[in-house]
Amino acid sequence: MSELDDDTSVTEVGEGLWSASINPRWNVGSAPNGGYLIALGARAMLAASGRPDPLTVTAHYVSPPEPGPVAVSTEVVRAGRRYATVTAAIRQGDRERVRLIGATGDLAAQSGPTRIGAAAPRARAPLACATAAGERAPEVARRYELRLDPSGGESEVEGPCEVSGWIRLSDGAPPSVLALLAFSDAFPPAVLAALDVGWVPTVELTVHVRARPEPGWVLGRFRTRFLLDGLFEEEGELWSEDGRLLAQSRQLALILPRR
Amino acid sequence: MSELDDDTSVTEVGEGLWSASINPRWNVGSAPNGGYLIALGARAMLAASGRPDPLTVTAHYVSPPEPGPVAVSTEVVRAGRRYATVTAAIRQGDRERVRLIGATGDLAAQSGPTRIGAAAPRARAPLACATAAGERAPEVARRYELRLDPSGGESEVEGPCEVSGWIRLSDGAPPSVLALLAFSDAFPPAVLAALDVGWVPTVELTVHVRARPEPGWVLGRFRTRFLLDGLFEEEGELWSEDGRLLAQSRQLALILPRR
Numbered sequence: 001m002s003e004l005d006d007d008t009s010v011t012e013v014g015e016g017l018w019s020a021s022i023n024p025r026w027n028v029g030s031a032p033n034g035g036y037l038i039a040l041g042a043r044a045m046l047a048a049s050g051r052p053d054p055l056t057v058t059a060h061y062v063s064p065p066e067p068g069p070v071a072v073s074t075e076v077v078r079a080g081r082r083y084a085t086v087t088a089a090i091r092q093g094d095r096e097r098v099r100l101i102g103a104t105g106d107l108a109a110q111s112g113p114t115r116i117g118a119a120a121p122r123a124r125a126p127l128a129c130a131t132a133a134g135e136r137a138p139e140v141a142r143r144y145e146l147r148l149d150p151s152g153g154e155s156e157v158e159g160p161c162e163v164s165g166w167i168r169l170s171d172g173a174p175p176s177v178l179a180l181l182a183f184s185d186a187f188p189p190a191v192l193a194a195l196d197v198g199w200v201p202t203v204e205l206t207v208h209v210r211a212r213p214e215p216g217w218v219l220g221r222f223r224t225r226f227l228l229d230g231l232f233e234e235e236g237e238l239w240s241e242d243g244r245l246l247a248q249s250r251q252l253a254l255i256l257p258r259r
Numbered sequence: 260m261s262e263l264d265d266d267t268s269v270t271e272v273g274e275g276l277w278s279a280s281i282n283p284r285w286n287v288g289s290a291p292n293g294g295y296l297i298a299l300g301a302r303a304m305l306a307a308s309g310r311p312d313p314l315t316v317t318a319h320y321v322s323p324p325e326p327g328p329v330a331v332s333t334e335v336v337r338a339g340r341r342y343a344t345v346t347a348a349i350r351q352g353d354r355e356r357v358r359l360i361g362a363t364g365d366l367a368a369q370s371g372p373t374r375i376g377a378a379a380p381r382a383r384a385p386l387a388c389a390t391a392a393g394e395r396a397p398e399v400a401r402r403y404e405l406r407l408d409p410s411g412g413e414s415e416v417e418g419p420c421e422v423s424g425w426i427r428l429s430d431g432a433p434p435s436v437l438a439l440l441a442f443s444d445a446f447p448p449a450v451l452a453a454l455d456v457g458w459v460p461t462v463e464l465t466v467h468v469r470a471r472p473e474p475g476w477v478l479g480r481f482r483t484r485f486l487l488d489g490l491f492e493e494e495g496e497l498w499s500e501d502g503r504l505l506a507q508s509r510q511l512a513l514i515l516p517r518r
Contacts, residue, residue: 055490056463056511058317060344060360062337077358078321082513083462085319085358099336099344101319101360103462103511112489112514115453117419160376194374203342203362204315206465208511210487226504228469230371231314233507245485248492250509252315252362252467254341255371 002173003143004182007036008043016074018044020090024067028138031064034202034251035185036140039178041072041088041100048074049084049104053177057102058206065090065097082110107177107212120243124149126166126217132188144186145170161190164221174215181207183218184236184249190224191232191255198258203231205251216241222249230255261432262402263441266295267302275333277303279349283326287397290323293461293510294444295399298437300331300347300359307333308343308363312436316361317465324349324356341369366436366471379502383408385425385476391447403445404429420449423480433474439497440466442477443508449483449493450514457517462490464510475500481508489514 007026010018020043026036038059046054070090077085083105090098123129129147148165167183168175175183184207189200222236236249266285269277279302285295297318305313329349336344342364349357382388388406407424426442427434434442443466448459481495495508 058360058463058465060336060362062344077319077355085321087358096336099346099360101317101358103319107488110488110490113454113456113486114488115420115450115486116484117453117486118484161374191374194376195372197372204317204465206317206463206509208492208509210485210490210492225375225377226469226507227372227374227376228504229366229369229373231369231469233467233469245487248485248509250465250467250507 002169003171004039004169004173004179008040008178010044010047010072012047016048018047018072018074020044020070020072022065022067022070024139026140026143028140033140033185034059034061034205035182037061037065037090037098038100038185038205038207039182041090041098042102042181043178044072044074045086045088045100045102046104049076049079049086051084051104051106053105053107053212054181054209055083055103055105056206056208057100057181058204060099060204061202062096062099065092070097120239121164121219121221123164123219129165132165143170144168146186161193161224162222163187163190163193166217167220168217175213175218177209177212180209180213180238180247183220183238184247187220187222190222190234191227197255199256200253201256203252203254205249207247207249209247211244211246213246214240218246261428262430263298263428263432263438267299267437269303269306269331271306275307277306277331277333279303279329279331281324281326281329283398285399285402287399292399292444293318293320293464294441296320296324296349296357297359297444297464297466298441300349300357301361301440302437303331303333304345304347304359304361305363308335308338308345310343310363310365312364312366312471313440313468314342314362314364315465315467316359316440317463319358319463320461321355321358324351329356379498380423380478380480382423382478388424391424402429403427405445420452420483421481422446422449422452425476426479427476434472434477436468436471439468439472439506442479442497443495443506444510446479446481449481450486450491456514458515459512460515462511462513464508466506466508468506470503470505472505473499477505486514
């Protein structure tokens with residue numbers, strides 16, 4: 001069992017109702033990281049639908065949860081042959097925290113044509129990259145070994161903001177499909193390469209899981225091109241060590257002034 | 260009133276309950292186009308939340324609707340100062356057709372920094388492009404004037420599949436934020452440039468509306484890079500005539516054999 005498995009575990013307590021607990025070791029400041037929360041919601045969606053893989057998951061972050069117990073309610077909207085459509089709501093008391101919708105399926109049973117129209121990104125080897133976690137890093141940063149490619153940390157004045165590097169779970173557990181969801185929101189926001197901003201809460205995060213990961217490092221590349229009136233997108237890709245695409249992510253986030 | 264306004268109109272019939280009607284003039288074969296359906300669902304979400312703009316909308320296509328009446332149920336999960344989180348479910352009888360979640364707000368009231376890290380795509384003028392609608396085009400193709408850039412229709416063997424061109428509503432109505440949602444699924448699938456496939460149903464479509472459109476043509480560019488075991492993503496951008504980003508879309512879709 002990995003820390004991520006432990007801290008996303010769900011127990012069925014009724015028809016479409018699950019109990020879970022938010023562990024503060026995934027916090028950024030006083031609020032849990034969004035990647036951890038989408039993994040927790042997806043864990044319940046997989047259990048509710050009886051499928052092994054989250055093909056696509058969308059999370060809307062409604063209000064910041066506190067550490068401690070949560071109730072997750074799930075609805076299997078449709079259970080099809082190829083995939084199931086599932087929703088989840090994470091609640092604390094009468095406060096909703098995260099609402100999710102996704103399609104769950106079985107990537108190993110998926111069949112059809114393959115055509116790859118883009119090369120895997122070139123990256124320095126993990127050990128040639130810089131360790132991201134400093135003394136002032138948030139609690140969640142200790143859950144990951146994150147090695148940022150220094151060439152991806154600076155952005156041109158007119159170019160996209162980019163951040164790239166290698167990631168793995170710091171407890172040594174191999175990456176899982178749920179870890180890919182967590183990794184999609186585990187890097188420092190790419191927009192920080194260009195702007196000194198206060199707080200960048202995610203409105204919406206969608207992750208497409210395209211392949212199951214194998215043991216080893218995962219290469220992440222995240223890019224923001226359009227910051228318009230304080231709203232920005234961040235598009236991400238996760239790749240295996242041997243250059244297979246594992247996941248694609250995109251989020252819409254807000255820049256808020258320092259509090 | 261445009262055809263799109265007419266055919267996405269919703270009437271409140273109860274608390275969070277709306278009636279609407281699916282017009283078959285938006286069909287592809289016997290099923291309504293996904294862009295039309297996401298616009299219809301978003302129309303109810305805007306009405307339910309009392310906000311003018313869909314900042315981000317995600318639609319999961321659960322089962323193909325038939326033309327005729329639908330019931331749309333909405334839930335305002337949270338009404339915040341900057342945006343509201345809203346869900347919608349489109350149903351016919353006891354069959355659910357589309358489930359949506361989104362954030363609605365007011366783009367005109369949005370404030371914060373702007374930083375644009377990518378240039379608008381170069382494109383031929385609309386009148387130098389090819390009209391897409393032929394005699395065998397689906398019914399929905401008559402709702403749009405679509406002029407495809409011939410240089411964007413072919414793809415390199417190893418490159419991404421791309422399609423680009425100009426679009427506007429064929430009834431002469433200016434584009435709206437709902438039209439941007441519809442335009443995000445109105446072009447021929449980019450993957451058709453590389454593969455002769457049967458049916459490419461969308462699993463999930465997410466559109467971020469980044470700016471309100473002005474009267475005129477809208478430039479669309481859509482790209483598929485990763486077709487893996489019959490599952491592919493299509494990423495899209497919509498731009499104004501004067502080079503402003505209007506919307507970003509991404510969908511996950513399936514390739515199914517010809518029926």
